[in-house]
Amino acid sequence: MLTIFYDSKCPLCTKEMLSLKRQDRNNQLHLVDLHRDNIAEEYPSINVVQAMKILHGLDSGKLLLGLEVTHRAWTIVGKGFWVAPLNWPIIKPVTQRAYMLFARHRQKISNIVSTIFKLDKNSCDSGSCYDK
Numbered sequence: 722m723l724t725i726f727y728d729s730k731c732p733l734c735t736k737e738m739l740s741l742k743r744q745d746r747n748n749q750l751h752l753v754d755l756h757r758d759n760i761a762e763e764y765p766s767i768n769v770v771q772a773m774k775i776l777h778g779l780d781s782g783k784l785l786l787g788l789e790v791t792h793r794a795w796t797i798v799g800k801g802f803w804v805a806p807l808n809w810p811i812i813k814p815v816t817q818r819a820y821m822l823f824a825r826h827r828q829k830i831s832n833i834v835s836t837i838f839k840l841d842k843n844s845c846d847s848g849s850c851y852d853k
Contacts, residue, residue: 722749722750722751722780722781723749723750723751723778723779723780723785723790723793723794723797724750724751724752724753724764724778724779724780725738725741725750725751725752725753725776725777725778725790725794726753726755726760726764726767726772726776726777726778727752727753727754727755727776728754728755728756728773728827729754729755729756730756730828731827731828731831732831732832732834732835733827733830733831733834733835734827734831738752741794741795741798744798744799744800745797745798746798746799747797749797750794750797750798755769755772755773764779766779766784767779774824774825775787775821775824776788776790776791776824777790778790778793778794780793787817787820787821787824788804788807788808788816788817788820791804791807791820792804792805792807792808
């Protein structure tokens, strides 16, 4: 079971999480909105401030960060071959920098993409997309 902590106020992030969950045929992904009220009590090992800066995941208790979470999630849903190059030694440093740049500016990028492609900005208001 992979628990992914994501920013539901980022439309692009939410769209990606919901897409992953739809592909999760074996129910191995648990999505947790970082904006839910009692997250600190439910997940004391997750630093919400840091998780808002870089994607966090818990895979059987092991903390994964950034593209590690993305790679693991895509692998779980059977699409790991699409993201496998992210971990190749020659490419990894570049993809890590690109991810950090995206993460830092995700709200701006997401708003632009959402406007262009008319994404729903409130597609996961319940505090958890796990049951959707």
